[in-house]
Amino acid sequence: MRLVTWNINSVRARLAPIETFIKTHDPDILCLQETKATDNDFPLKFFLKQGFEHYEIAGQKSYNGVAIFSKYPITKLDAPRWCDKDDKRHLAVRFDNGTVLHNFYIPAGGDIPDPEQNDKFAHKLAFMTEVSAWFKEQQADNNKFILVGDLNVAPLENDVWSHKQLLKVVSHTPTEVDHMDEMMASHDWIDAMRHFVPGTERLYSWWSYRARDWRKSNKGRRLDHIWVTPALKPALQSMTIDLAARDAEKPSDHAPVIMDFDLIP
């Protein structure tokens, strides 16, 4: 089973690079974030044509929005109304074999890394705290959970191009890393990308649009993640970040993360 997570930064603006990606990598499950389209405006037909029979979408106007496309049957699961808001940042589904998949778009958090001064940063921290509490409630032996998405935190030193220069930049502040550590501990999550690339090596999934040459400047961050519970660790086969997608005509600023599992959900 090939699983992909990709912050697409507007699904309607990205059909060509998505089609190229699907042709090249043939994912079985495709999790999108920042679709930026209401459910009515979502280009569903395009995805059905790509061979995904099963899907869940959760969109809103202009902002946020998540979607899951699957070649295997999925059943939508109930989830909390995070931070007392109706923004569309999370979808949870169950596969027939009991595996549960969570697709998250954690708030970006604005510019100022101080919850007193910046409501968006406060929202980001509160969101992670709520998610942690929710997963803590669900702890049980042998849960087969997968969590993917744009978590908007680059936790390790080698998840950013300069640990020192980004310590006060939202996405890599110690406060955010603490919140992410708490979230990881809430269900013994395993950082599946780092299972394949050790923390001693650089690993990024996002590069700003503003660099003249994103590859050359390579000022990236690992904001996109795939986590699994221990029961699924033996099924991890390989991981790729598809840099070719970042090179596409009109690309998303995030690259897709591809994870191969030795399992059929």
Next chain:
DNA sequence: ATGCCGTATGATATACGA
């Protein structure tokens, strides 16, 4: 950490991304 790019929107500027 600046850059000054990209997307969406009742829009010809503004909010937001990170």
